[in-house]
Amino acid sequence: MLARIRLILWPLVALAVVGLIWLATRPPPSPTVQSSSELPLASIGGAFTLVGSDGRPFASSRLAGKPFAIFFGFTHCPDVCPTTLARLTRLRRLLGEGDQGFAIVFVSVDPARDGPAEVGAYTRLFATPVVGLTGTPAQIEQVKRQFAVYSAKAPSPGGGYSVDHTATVFLMDQGGHFIATLAPEEADAVALDKLRRAAR
Amino acid sequence: MVTNLLLAMTPLLLVTACASPPPAIAVRNVWARATSPGQTNGAVYATIVNSGGADRLTGAASERARSAMLHSSPTENGVAKMRMLAEVAIPAEATVALSPGATHIMLDGLSGPLIAGEKVAVTLRFAKSGPRSVTAIVTAPGAR
Numbered sequence: 295m296l297a298r299i300r301l302i303l304w305p306l307v308a309l310a311v312v313g314l315i316w317l318a319t320r321p322p323p324s325p326t327v328q329s330s331s332e333l334p335l336a337s338i339g340g341a342f343t344l345v346g347s348d349g350r351p352f353a354s355s356r357l358a359g360k361p362f363a364i365f366f367g368f369t370h371c372p373d374v375c376p377t378t379l380a381r382l383t384r385l386r387r388l389l390g391e392g393d394q395g396f397a398i399v400f401v402s403v404d405p406a407r408d409g410p411a412e413v414g415a416y417t418r419l420f421a422t423p424v425v426g427l428t429g430t431p432a433q434i435e436q437v438k439r440q441f442a443v444y445s446a447k448a449p450s451p452g453g454g455y456s457v458d459h460t461a462t463v464f465l466m467d468q469g470g471h472f473i474a475t476l477a478p479e480e481a482d483a484v485a486l487d488k489l490r491r492a493a494r
Numbered sequence: 495m496v497t498n499l500l501l502a503m504t505p506l507l508l509v510t511a512c513a514s515p516p517p518a519i520a521v522r523n524v525w526a527r528a529t530s531p532g533q534t535n536g537a538v539y540a541t542i543v544n545s546g547g548a549d550r551l552t553g554a555a556s557e558r559a560r561s562a563m564l565h566s567s568p569t570e571n572g573v574a575k576m577r578m579l580a581e582v583a584i585p586a587e588a589t590v591a592l593s594p595g596a597t598h599i600m601l602d603g604l605s606g607p608l609i610a611g612e613k614v615a616v617t618l619r620f621a622k623s624g625p626r627s628v629t630a631i632v633t634a635p636g637a638r
Binding site: 370372374380411415416448450451454460479 | 529603
């Protein structure tokens with residue numbers, strides 16, 4: 295009887311030894327798994343230079359020190375763009391830290407029609423500070439690449455054109471690092487939570 | 495006998511089925527966002543309450559703009575677009591909202607910027623109910 299139990303146990307012992315050897319010799323878990331998932335986040339944003347509503351160069355370093363919400367649009371956009379900017383001004387009011395809560399940055403993706411004067415007049419409508427930026431077509435293309443923003447002209451029946459563009463708002467922390475996106479359809483409570491996180 | 499009676503009634507039944515009640519349209523809460531001096535266009539929003547049969551919104555006009563068009567602003571895959579609509583269905587017993595970021599009336603070729611507090615006369619054209627004159631209140635851009 296005892297011999298039969300031994301006969302069954304020995305293979306189990308052998309299996310345990312093989313398992314221990316495998317555990318001791320296998321390569322450590324790859325550290326690249328985590329960093330590869332962070333890479334796309336880290337690549338959103340970065341330093342840029344555009345043109346301010348005063349017609350002078352505007353370096354992104356001027357935004358350092360508080361979080362900012364950056365949105366790409368165009369001034370001949372009667373619905374989505376003012377609706378988004380109005381929402382951001384409302385969220386800043388709800389956050390309750392005044393204009394210091396976060397900066398609101400509007401970048402035109404239609405530099406052919408939007409000069410400094412146009413973005414200036416457009417952003418001044420909101421009766422609260424909104425940074426309006428434009429630039430040369432090359433500058434705009436560069437900053438669009440940095441934020442992975444899409445835009446394309448869409449001809450209108452009347453002969454003019456509208457611009458299809460990424461509707462996402464990018465939320466950056468006080469160091470200019472990407473924190474989160476704000477989607478048009480998400481509730482104010484969700485957006486406020488992200489904004490509080492950006493301010494930390 | 496019953497079959498014959500039903501057959502004889504068929505035209506009558508068809509007529510009854512086709513004669514839907516007339517629409518009863520009320521246009522409420524008409525507003526527009528103020529625009530900047532450089533902007534050539536603006537958007538008008540409204541709530542259309544229909545307590546009768548189905549109708550269609552087929553167009554709009556305003557003396558403050560060269561043209562007025564029905565537009566939608568769909569966001570597809572994160573990209574906002576703006577497209578002209580031929581008409582907007584107003585189903586029976588339904589409320590249709592023309593609202594920010596969605597269906598709206600675009601005023602194109604504004605005669606001047608829309609100023610907060612201003613009242614803008616807009617005519618909405620319905621397929622069955624005909625033209626309706628409404629007044630849009632211009633609100634400050636950040637007000638809503």
